[in-house]
Every structure is written in C-alpha cells, then in structure tokens.
Amino acid sequence: MAVDVAVNGGVGSIISISNFAFEILAFEASVRQSRMAAARRRSIRDQHAQDVATYVAAGGEESVQRVITGLYAVTRKLDQWYQRQFVDLSLSQGEWAVLSALARAPEGCLTPSHLADRSSVAPSSMTHRLDKMSARGLLERRPDEANRTRTLVSLTDDGWALFSTAIREANVVESETLAALSDAERHELARLLEAVITGLDDSEG
Incomplete structure (x- = not known):
C-alpha cells in the first residue's frame, strides 16, 4: 500500500496515513488504560464484597463488617501510595513518623525518649x-x-517544609479517593467517623 501511495499521492499522503495510524494507536491505548482502571476498581469492590461475605459467614455482623472492611480497604490502598511517596521524598517510614510527631506536638518539640516510645523502637x-x-x-x-539534663527535638524550617510538601501531595490523592462523594457526603462521613472516635475515647476512659 505504501508503494501505491508513493506513486499516486506522494510523500504527503504517506505522512497523513502515518499520522492517522498513530492517532488510532493512541486511541486504542487510551481505551485499554480506561478498561484496566475500570477492572482495578471492580476488583477492589468485588474483593470488598467477597471479604464481607466471608466474615459474615464466619459469624460477623454484616453492617459492622461492611464498615470495618471498607475502612481497611481504603487504608490499604492509601498506604500503598504513601510508601511510594516516602521513596520519592527519600524518607523511611520511621523518619516520617518522627517528622509527623514533631509537626503535631503541641509545643513543637519532643524528647528523644518520647519519640522512641511513640515509634516503639529502642x-x-x-x-x-x-x-x-x-x-x-x-x-x-x-x-x-x-x-x-533533657534534650528537646524540633523541626527546622527545612523539616517543616518537607512535612508540608508531603501533606499537600498526599491531600491530592486523598481527595481523589473521596471523589465519589459530594461535599455534604464527606462532611457526613467525617461526622460519623468522629462519633466513632469519640466512642473510642469513652471506652478507654
């Protein structure tokens, strides 16, 4: 076919056909990616349904298992992304724990022994x-x-900047995770989870 085009239509026709073929390949690649993404979404949903059914068959309460198993599935998916983020930021999980603990400390500083206790390390x-x-x-x-006799540990400006960068990057992914919910649904979900957290405080009291 290329020979016929070269004789009858010249180089311009060959370029036009090549561009058209490239567009077709790009479209097919886009369709494959969309199908793969849909398959991943289905697999997570199907795995969740299967897990819930298994736990219910073993004696679990369905409403409880739907919530707890759902929370676990979301957390597991986010954890996979967080691990990749640690690599990009050249941080170990333990180093991130230190950054996060210091950033959240009421006075902005903690002792090394306090940090060790929080991380359960020597x-x-x-x-x-x-x-x-x-x-x-x-x-x-x-x-x-x-x-x-005590030493206090606190973040430098560079430490806080790295923590802030990590949070902003994570917020993009976390927002995408909740994209299926409206703002009102997010607020309602947050309210319900906060009620559960309050219940945890009450049970420990």
Missing part, C-alpha cells in the same frame, strides 16, 4: 534516626531550659 535506634535526620537539616536538638 532509644539507641531513635538516636541513630535523629542523627541521620539532623545531618539532612530536617531537625535540631537543644537542651531543655527547664531541665538541662
């Missing part, structure tokens, strides 16, 4: 972790003015 392991993060300029250590 103090020596936490010291090594803090050394690495300090070398990157993410945190600083200083004596506690109220108790000179």
Whole structure:
C-alpha cells in the first residue's frame, strides 16, 4: 500500500496515513488504560464484597463488617501510595513518623525518649534516626531550659517544609479517593467517623 501511495499521492499522503495510524494507536491505548482502571476498581469492590461475605459467614455482623472492611480497604490502598511517596521524598517510614510527631506536638518539640516510645523502637535506634535526620537539616536538638539534663527535638524550617510538601501531595490523592462523594457526603462521613472516635475515647476512659 505504501508503494501505491508513493506513486499516486506522494510523500504527503504517506505522512497523513502515518499520522492517522498513530492517532488510532493512541486511541486504542487510551481505551485499554480506561478498561484496566475500570477492572482495578471492580476488583477492589468485588474483593470488598467477597471479604464481607466471608466474615459474615464466619459469624460477623454484616453492617459492622461492611464498615470495618471498607475502612481497611481504603487504608490499604492509601498506604500503598504513601510508601511510594516516602521513596520519592527519600524518607523511611520511621523518619516520617518522627517528622509527623514533631509537626503535631503541641509545643513543637519532643524528647528523644518520647519519640522512641511513640515509634516503639529502642532509644539507641531513635538516636541513630535523629542523627541521620539532623545531618539532612530536617531537625535540631537543644537542651531543655527547664531541665538541662533533657534534650528537646524540633523541626527546622527545612523539616517543616518537607512535612508540608508531603501533606499537600498526599491531600491530592486523598481527595481523589473521596471523589465519589459530594461535599455534604464527606462532611457526613467525617461526622460519623468522629462519633466513632469519640466512642473510642469513652471506652478507654
């Protein structure tokens, strides 16, 4: 066919046909990607339904299992993305735990022993972790003015900037996760989850 076109239509016709063929291939690739995305969505939904049915058959209450299994499925999917984000930010999960704990600390600082307790690691392991993060300029250590035997750890400006970058990037993915819900539905879901959290506080009291 290329020979016929070259004789009858010239090089311009060959280029036109090549462009048309490229557009067809691009369209087919787009369709395949859409189908693969739909298949992934179906597989998550189908896996959730199967898990719920299994737990109910084993004696679980359906309404409870639908909620708890659903929460687990969402958390597991987000965790997969968070792990990739840690790699992109050159952070280990343990280092992220330190960043997050310091960013959320009421006074903006914690002791190394407090950080070790929160992370369930030995103090020596936490010291090594803090050394690495300090070398990157993410945190600083200083004596506690109220108790000179204690050391306080806090984020540097670079540490806070990295934490803020991670949160903004994650918020994009988290928003996409909730894209199927309207604003009103998001607020209602948040209200219900906060009621569950309040119940956890009451049960521990």
